[in-house]
Amino acid sequence: MGRKLALKAFAKANLSLDITGKTGNMHTIDSVMVTLDCFDSVTVSERDDKDINVVFTNDASIGADNTAYRAARAVQDRIGGNGWDITVEKGIPVAAGLGGSSADGAAVLRALDVLYKLPERGVNMRALALEIGSDVPFMLTGGIARVRGTGDDLFFMENKLNIFAVGIMCGEASTKRVYEKFDEMYPQCALSATDNDKLCELILDGDSKAIELAGNALYAPAAALLPDVEKKAALLKSAGAIVNLTGSGGMLLGLFNDVGKLAECVNRLRGVADFKVFTTAKTGVLHSWL
Numbered sequence: 001m002g003r004k005l006a007l008k009a010f011a012k013a014n015l016s017l018d019i020t021g022k023t024g025n026m027h028t029i030d031s032v033m034v035t036l037d038c039f040d041s042v043t044v045s046e047r048d049d050k051d052i053n054v055v056f057t058n059d060a061s062i063g064a065d066n067t068a069y070r071a072a073r074a075v076q077d078r079i080g081g082n083g084w085d086i087t088v089e090k091g092i093p094v095a096a097g098l099g100g101s102s103a104d105g106a107a108v109l110r111a112l113d114v115l116y117k118l119p120e121r122g123v124n125m126r127a128l129a130l131e132i133g134s135d136v137p138f139m140l141t142g143g144i145a146r147v148r149g150t151g152d153d154l155f156f157m158e159n160k161l162n163i164f165a166v167g168i169m170c171g172e173a174s175t176k177r178v179y180e181k182f183d184e185m186y187p188q189c190a191l192s193a194t195d196n197d198k199l200c201e202l203i204l205d206g207d208s209k210a211i212e213l214a215g216n217a218l219y220a221p222a223a224a225l226l227p228d229v230e231k232k233a234a235l236l237k238s239a240g241a242i243v244n245l246t247g248s249g250g251m252l253l254g255l256f257n258d259v260g261k262l263a264e265c266v267n268r269l270r271g272v273a274d275f276k277v278f279t280t281a282k283t284g285v286l287h288s289w290l
Contacts, residue, residue: 002045002046002047002048002082003045003046003115003289004043004044004045004046004289004290005043005044005045005111005114005115005287005288005289005290006041006042006043006287006288006289006290007041007042007043007044007107007110007111007285007286007287007288008039008040008041008042008107008285008286008287009039009040009041009042009092009103009104009106009107009139009284009285010035010036010037010038010039010103010139010142010281010283010284010285010286011035011036011038011039011092011098011099011100011103011278012033012034012035012036012098012099012102012103012135012138012139012142012246012284013033013034013036013097013098013165013246013253013278014031014032014033014097014216014244014245014246014247015031015032015033015034015163015199015210015211015213015214015244015255016030016031016032016193016194016196016199016213016214016215016216016244017029017030017031017193017215017216017217017218017245017247018030018031018190018191018192018193018194018196018215018217019182019186019189019190019191019217019218020148020190021189021190022189023149023150026134026150027179027182027189028148028149028150029147029148029149029150029151030146030147030148030192030196031146031147031148031196032144032145032146032147032196032199032200032203033135033138033144033145033147034143034144034159034163034280035139035142035143035144035280035281035282035283035284036098036165036278036279036280036281037278037279037280037281038091038092038093038098038276038278039091039092039103039281040088040089040090040091040092040100040103040104040107041088041089041091042068042086042087042088042089042104042107042108042111043085043086043087043290044072044084044085044086044107044108044111044112044115045084045085045086045290046082046084046115047082047083047084047085048082049082049083050076050081050082050083051083052069052072052073052076052083052084052086053083053084053085053086054066054068054069054072054086054087054088055085055086055087055088056087056088056089056090057087057088057089058089058090059090059094061094062090062094066101066104067101067102067104067105067108067132067133067136068086068088068104068105068107068108069086070105070132071104071105071106071108071109071112071132071136072084072086072108072112074128074131074132075108075109075112075116075118075123075128078118078121078122078123078128079116079118079121079123081116084112086108088104093167093169093251093276095172095250096167096169096246096247096249096250096251097245097246097247097248097249097250097251098167098246098247098251099135099139099247101133102132102133102134102135102136102139103139103284103285105129105132105133105136105139106129106132106136106139106140106284106285107285109125109128109129109132109136109140110140110285110287111287113125114287125140126152130150130151130152133151134150134151135147135151136151137151137152137154138151138154138284139284139285140284140285141154141156141283141284142281142282142283142284142285143156143157143159143282143283143284144156144157144158144159144203144280145157146196146200155200157200157203157204158204159203159280159282160203160204160205160206161203161206161207161208161210161211161257161280162208162257162258162259162279163211163255163256163257163279163280164255164256164257164258164259164262164277164278164279165253165254165255165256165277165278165279166236166239166241166253166254166256166262166265166266166269166275166276166277166278167246167251167252167253167254167275167276167277167278168232168235168236168251168252168254168269168273168274168275169250169251169252169274170222170226170228170229170231170232170249170250170251170252171226171227171228171229171249171250172226172249172250173222173225173226173248173249173250175247175248177225178218178221178222178225178248178249179218179221179248181221181222181224181225182217182218182221184221185220185221185224186217191217192217193215193216193217193219194213194214194215195213198213199213208257208258210257211242211255211256211257212242214242214243214244214255215244216244216245216246218245218247218248218249219244219245222245222248222249222250226249226250229245229249229250229252232252232273233252235269235272235273236252236254236265237254238268239254239264239265239268239269240256240261240264240265241254241255241256241265242254242255242256243255253278262277
């Protein structure tokens with residue numbers, strides 16, 4: 001019987017997201033990302049043949065070309081060997097900008113690294129992660145980091161902050177469509193939504209004012225495509241939150257650094273909106289043997 005691992009693949013949020021330009025067909029970014037305590041549950045077990053089977057137990061809408069499969073295939077292409085059965089139970093909201101797809105790819109890479117010690121076989125883990133998706137290198141490690149370029153330039157920091165969030169979905173627009181709208185609105189293909197140098201300085205100092213610098217260059221394009229963005233933002237602001245879109249949406253986060261104020265917001269929103277509550281997590285992927 002083959003070996004088997006269970007993994008928790010954690011979500012991410014963008015505290016900030018600037019668009020700095022384009023390289024080829026990809027936009028380059030300057031973002032501060034943080035891991036959230038919301039996760040997909042992933043199992044990876046060895047097979048006796050070369051097949052790679054991926055099953056999403058609670059979301060049949062996810063197609064065959066998913067990051068979990070692509071991560072496993074990329075590893076098999078490099079080291080050969082038999083395949084795996086992979087199951088994913090989604091706990092990260094889909095199409096929220098929380099990196100659920102990237103989390104699944106990161107979990108598979110972590111599992112296969114634990115099983116086969118990939119760097120000892122000549123596999124460059126960061127390059128492989130980047131091949132799977134631009135957020136995967138960050139999500140493989142997790143914590144809090146400044147992420148630049150196409151996801152390849154990472155600077156990890158110690159998170160000295162208490163960060164809590166209330167998340168409200170605002171509809172769904174594909175990442176591709178939001179970026180197309182961004183290009184329509186900002187033909188120079190660049191927009192700075194915040195001061196990331198100052199944001200990182202405040203994070204490193206453990207200054208609670210850091211969340212006040214939250215900003216996202218994709219906010220206006222997402223709001224143009226999803227009318228609920230502005231409505232839900234007003235709702236969160238009225239409850240005392242610092243509001244920021246994560247990724248390309250469609251989840252808005254109401255940010256807090258005080259758990260008492262978070263509780264007040266939650267009480268005000270009960271019965272008014274469907275929401276989720278998050279805090280930060282220290283790592284991107286956790287694993288255990290089964």
